[in-house]
Amino acid sequence: MKYISTRGNVSKIGFIDTVLMGLATDGGLLVPEKIPQISAEKLQAMSQLTYQELAYEIISYYVDGEIPENELKELIEKSYGTFRHSEVTPVQKVKDNMYVLELFHGPTFAFKDVALQFLGNLYSYIAKKTGVTINIVGATSGDTGASAIEGVRGKEGIRICILHPHGKVSKVQELQMTTVHDESVLNLAIKGTFDDGQRIIKELFADLEFKNKYHLRAINSINFARILAQTVYYFYAYFQVAKEKDINSLNFSVPTGNFGDIFAGYLAKRMGLPVGKLIVATNENNILERFIKDGVYQPGEFRSTYSPSMDIQVASNFERYLYYLLDENPEAVTAVMDQFKSEGKIAVNEEQLRQVKGDFAAYGVEGEECLNTISKYYAETNYLLDPHTSCGVAAYETCNDSSEVCVTLATAHPAKFNESIERCDIEQTFPEQINQLFDKPQYLEVVEAVNDEIVRKLEKHFSSSPLNVK
């Protein structure tokens, strides 16, 4: 399996180089040259596997022998050994034809752990095998940061710096990131939005001299390994639902801001998983919803919402989808992305819009609807949704036909967003790991969202005492 850039100027690199490169050196995103196809017989055989066995099968297609079988199995075992649920990502039936896929049983109570426990161990493995330096920079709207830090903290040869928007993440998200006291971890709270942080990260990666000098690595979903690890739970959910229901295909409703999680579902579908509708659930920051409905991709005004992890205007993985929408033509992708840079918007033609509507449905939750959905499901089913999952459920209610079976991705535990849960007059019990955070000191620096200031901080952090790789 080889990987190429959506913009055509990186070709035929292997899996480990793809992980290390993060953002493609031509500014595009890395994708597999060919998407592996899984036959119906193979799917049948996979349906009986444990989560870890399934992860091995799926990830193997993409690693393609670059990591020996026993070592890859060990990486996977280690990554999911940290989860609190034996099934890793269990499926719960909430109503007839309506399930949730609980992705929050990892160390930081968010779906990001599924990929970042794996990526953290993978980086550590690569560092030990090859001696390369792993200096991670990432941007977060709340969940990726804590999960990435948890994935790499204490691992030799790895340093990490996370940018988060100051005052725009939940209290628990902030504490999860900033109570980690470790010389390899730097938390920068930027005076700006997640989009500012994501733009800065992409600009740093595009500065190849800086990227190479400081060995920058990505943990955001611009890194293909993130998408890959996230495809596994779509397969797992399908097999779990198929055990109790006769289904020909399954719809998924996916709360998404950066388009990574839904893109993983799109990839699973293209690999051969019988996925029906992929429902994009957003909040008032609804660029994705507007694109899927009208074919125009144009950032709107930033809004702080009850679901802060999705407070995103420009979705990183959108370019990966564009690549497939534009018939895998890198010149066309480059032209469209150049147009986006110069004009601030992209518009697809009618035929392409038909294709988009065939691939996705979308719904953007406005205002109190998020809280009302939490209250309604708590009252009717006793299931407590976090505000992002609530957007997913509201989108399911709007876009799913009642005869179709749908799984909504429960992307985080409600304890991470008590600010919203309290507004519903619901008192929840915090898991002990979250309770403990409130007594700890915090370590963070507040900075302007400007490249120079962040570059200075990174230079200092990444030049600090060398971290030994054993």
Ligand SMILES: N[C@@H](CCOP(=O)(O)O)C(=O)O
């Ligand atoms: N919602 C994310 C934003 C970053 O997305 P990623 O999937 O590219 O890491 C967050 O919680 O940080």
